[in-house]
Amino acid sequence: MGTPLDSAFVSSLPKTTYYIPNFITPAEESFLLSQIASAPKPKWTVLSHRRLQTWPSALSKSNVLLGEPLPPWLETLLIPRMQELGIWDSSPHRAPNHVLVNEYRPGEGIMPHEDGPAYYPMVATVSLGASIVLDVFEKSEESLGEVRFRILQESRSLLVTTDDMYTAHLHGIAQAVADENLGPETVANWDLLGDKTCFTASRYDREIRTSLTYRDVLKVSKFALRNSLFKR
Numbered sequence: 001m002g003t004p005l006d007s008a009f010v011s012s013l014p015k016t017t018y019y020i021p022n023f024i025t026p027a028e029e030s031f032l033l034s035q036i037a038s039a040p041k042p043k044w045t046v047l048s049h050r051r052l053q054t055w056p057s058a059l060s061k062s063n064v065l066l067g068e069p070l071p072p073w074l075e076t077l078l079i080p081r082m083q084e085l086g087i088w089d090s091s092p093h094r095a096p097n098h099v100l101v102n103e104y105r106p107g108e109g110i111m112p113h114e115d116g117p118a119y120y121p122m123v124a125t126v127s128l129g130a131s132i133v134l135d136v137f138e139k140s141e142e143s144l145g146e147v148r149f150r151i152l153q154e155s156r157s158l159l160v161t162t163d164d165m166y167t168a169h170l171h172g173i174a175q176a177v178a179d180e181n182l183g184p185e186t187v188a189n190w191d192l193l194g195d196k197t198c199f200t201a202s203r204y205d206r207e208i209r210t211s212l213t214y215r216d217v218l219k220v221s222k223f224a225l226r227n228s229l230f231k232r
């Protein structure tokens with residue numbers, strides 16, 4: 001039986017990776033970007049090579065999320081659409097409860113890292129504003145530092161990484177002003193791209209690119225909710 005996910009499976013990547021171009025419309029993309037832009041300034045954490053919003057709040061030192069709902073603009077549009085694909089069916093809360101918003105200007109990026117054990121091992125990333133290449137590295141020490149795979153994340157696409165792809169690999173974004181050498185041999189999801197004509201010169205000059213990374217935090221505390229009830 002064919003599901004929308006079957007055609008999104010990236011067969012050249014460690015299991016399990018799915019890529020769906022045009023997961024949202026340009027109007028939805030503009031709406032999400034305007035919501036991000038209208039967040040109060042203190043919502044941004046400015047890091048040396050990107051800036052970050054954390055919704056609904058940062059995790060505690062022991063990786064606990066204070067249980068609060070996500071804001072409607074992060075919830076209503078995208079979560080049911082993801083759930084229709086069935087990607088959250090096996091996660092403990094059957095839905096994501098935490099979203100990191102990362103913004104990269106040309107020349108910015110994120111060091112190779114893993115997302116770690118605070119989350120159910122799955123990340124669903126919606127890309128906004130521009131395309132960017134995500135580099136994937138093997139976790140084993142011998143090959144550390146060597147890019148094994150490159151995933152081209154087009155604006156408005158959904159990328160889902162789980163299983164071994166989440167647990168046995170690192171991912172990062174190079175601090176570059178352009179992504180170069182793009183083609184069927186070098187981009188793992190080339191065949192699944194929505195619009196290859198943007199990359200006919202084998203390169204893509206970076207523009208401001210924002211990502212929404214949806215996750216399910218395993219440990220959730222009801223304390224924040226109770227506290228707010230007591231205060232009333």
Ligand SMILES: O=C(O)CCC(=O)C(=O)O
Pocket residue numbers: 100102110115125134171210211213
């Ligand atoms: O912006 C991206 O696509 C990756 C962000 C990321 O790896 C993270 O926030 O953990």
Ligand SMILES: [Fe+2]
Pocket residue numbers: 113114115171
């Ligand atoms: Fe990450």
